[in-house]
Amino acid sequence: MKNNFNFSPASGLEVLKRRHRIGAIWKSIFFLATAVGILALIVLVSTIVNQSFGYVAVESKVDPATLSEKPLESLEAEELREILQANLSKLLLRRAEKQKLLEDRGKEDLYNLLMDQVVDYKIVKSWSLSASLFQKDRILAEKAQRYPNAKLEFKAWLNPGFLERTMSSRPELAGVRTALKGSLLLIFTTIISALPVGIGAAIYLEEYAHKDHWYNRAIQTNIENLAGVPSIVYGILGLAIFVRTLGAFTSGAAFGIPAETGRTILSAGLTMGLLILPIIIINAQEAIRAVPISLRQAAFGLGATRWQVIWSHVLPQAMPGILTGTILAISRAIGETAPLILVGASTFITSDPTGLFSSFTALPIQIFNWTTRPQDTFRNIAGAAIIVLMVALLSLNAFAIIIRNRYKKKTI
Amino acid sequence: MTALTSTSDNNSFAIEARNVHLHYGSFRAVKDVNLQIKARKITAIIGPSGCGKSTVLRAFNRMNDFVPSFKMEGEILFHGKNIYDPDVDPVQIRQMIGMVFQKPNPFPKSIYENIAWGARVNGFKGNMDDLVEESLQKAALWEEVKDNLKKNALTLSGGQQQRLCIARTIAVRPEIILMDEPCSALDPIATLKIEELMRDLSSSYTIIIVTHNMQQAARASDYTAFFTMEEDRAGVMVEYDITSHLFVNPKKKQTEDYISGRYG
Amino acid sequence: MESQITKTKQFTKGGLKPVTDDILLLRIKKHPRMKEFFIQALLFFCGALSIFTTLGIVYELGKESLLFFRTPGVEIVEFLTGKVWQPAIGSFGVLPLVNATLMTTFFAMLVSLPLGLSAAIYLSEYASQKIRSIVKPALEILAGIPTVVYGYFALTFMTPLLRGILGEDQVQIYNTLSAGLTMGLMILPLISSMSEDALSAVPKSLREAAYGLGATKLETSIKVVLPAALSGIIAAFIIGISRAIGETMIVAIAAGSGPALTLNPLKAAETMTGYIARISGGDLAYDTPDYNSIFAIGLLLFMITLFLNIISRLLVHRFREVYE
């Protein structure tokens, strides 16, 4: 019976060896492809870190050491004010006071003024972290040749001051405070507008909607399709509806607040809310579906109405899952840039947003703006801003994972 | 390696388990099995659910290799060679010891492709049409499907699908066919057909069948091994004998209790 | 039976009281619950809001596009077939933008499909639990990185790399190749996770069948599991294309600003999304052809991606029906 099989045992072994060889080759190909994904992540992160730290060549009109014995950053407002008054020319002082009296200016503002007008601190060249670590000789040579008057300093572009300063046209003085506050307010508006509606829709679809009705199926299909619409299309929608058509409300004019345009936090938040709504709904639906039927039956069996069952049994059980999904949706919203460009986030703004009707800038907009500037040093602060953004995202995700794990432990 | 590929000698044992212990992680699923399977006979393995029947059966063609926590002690001798020796290729073992599963699992391809595929990956170079026809005939399915060989195998009935899976196994020319409750998903008529088929096949193949259906074991097998569970849930072999002896005249009390339906 | 009912005691405000037949009948009779009704209506409204979103998109895009096509000198045929996009001279041919979009998408898929699919096969068929627990979170992080960061990466890493390899005189600072390749890395996790889902959904029994016939792991994976998961994998591929077409920030940063009809991937060319972002980023006067044109392009974008998403979802559904 074995003999009518068309290969002899010996050649069968040969074939088998080849099959195993091919298998091994492909296995390593698959593995390498997987490794590329990880490599990409590593390279991406190191590119960003590489840009955010490194040597800089600094030129200044006045050596800060001659102004004060202590480092300038550590001075109090009063001391800063004295130095300014002592060192600024009459003309410059008058011009500065015209904007805002020295008395009224805060410590950080004064410091900026000092650096800008007196010290005239200028970074003429920056080097990447890798060059700073491994090619110091080259950097020294280049500096000596091209920037003989400059001082070489090691600079962490990401520093506490970077988080506290506002926007500036000079990269060495620019910070992300305004953008951070803008992003926070924006996210807040987004959550407030999208979360209740999203949970409501999910409850409707899971607990009330009969799949036999065409309109319920239409809603479900529509939500799934909306999740795939490019974010820039949401931006166009936001521009047309919130900024333009509803401009009277989103600018605050209808509520008696003086404002010029509908390009406000409110418009952006509502746009972002629409954008993450489908994601929230789909995640919440999954969480609600995971609540066992037996729990509902038990509650119905005690004579509860549908809403009572949902409110006191289904929602509490589903909440951790809903929250996890929401956090993931929010981290999507934090990084979204294109819709904000459309609804008109300002790229240059130095005053912190004060409320829903403020014009604003946001972290990703800031990154975009700095990235597209031709000067290298803007690339450095863009890198620093990206680190800020990624840290925010990673902490959000870690938070989501913690909630998820705690929830898992409870149900098992 | 050569021992495996040489044609069968006159040794009447097709495969033999010696002091076999099988573990999943720290859990010992089967304890100290010694079992000599007669060539070209049907051997049934019966026993209560969870006693390790499938585990033992899968040990015979190294199907358990895919469970990472699986460990085995002892020897399973096939043509005098322990199939768990490091120099043994499990792929080769599975070609020579085929398997039919509990739920029919045809590939979502045509009937023809289902049969041709296994032979092809194993380097078959002969006339494929003939092989397909021959295998289907041996599996008693030819008459029903010969006009529809291009049809998707998933359109067949459950019983037909299972016979297709048997045909597919035959097509790679195994020596032993392992069957893990092959009829548990089938209706009685389809079951009867498979049992008849097993009888036909036993003239050229060694068949080991796991079943929880005692009538089936009594009806269709030549030898029967009875397994049960000990206190610690480890499976053990209680009795192994010619089927008629075991059912009519069990030597052990546990066997008697089980076949008379007193437990399990 | 009757005496049982009359003896039934019910909780009422006054405590336990015997309930008579009449009261019981009244109780079990259907009566409208206003609160329940309002809640249900409110929840329905929440669900229906998504429909309004879609209608809003279609209405606004359609309305402004109509205005755009009513602009003197703009015609829909010329819009779809014209080879020059230069609003300043009244030339609105969308082909240069579409061409650039297709080029970046092509390079993105060239990277993400083979890599993503291979990674999916590795993760679902080969990888040990330990490797999976390292690789999957890494891919998830990769998927969660904002696209503006990828844009930054394209400009500060990918472009210099390409210029280093191919020569500075060959590769312009802004080019579609760099944007496309980076986009490929961005889409890779999407393809790999969707494909892996499809592969893992293939029943174990099918793999066992193949192994039981003496197939090797590769043969089982490629010839049995992969074909069985094919529609799911194609769905992933299509979603990937849709994502690439709609992606804005990477191309806005790295592909170049200024429409150009070129097939040279080393040259700068503006995509549809890049154009929308650039025009709307400036000070935009309402009801100018420029302003209206972003709606026409947006509509085109919306229709293409919607079409792709629908096909992809149909494929996934078909796949689910087979294996569930």
Ligand SMILES: Nc1ncnc2c1ncn2[C@@H]1O[C@H](COP(=O)(O)OP(=O)(O)O)[C@@H](O)[C@H]1O
């Ligand atoms: N892959 C596995 N991992 C861990 N334990 C398993 C696995 N498969 C089976 N078991 C355990 O091994 C024992 C025997 O299982 P099995 O061989 O399937 O029994 P039977 O086929 O006789 O019903 C059972 O306790 C089962 O829970």
Ligand SMILES: [Mg+2]
């Ligand atoms: Mg079993």
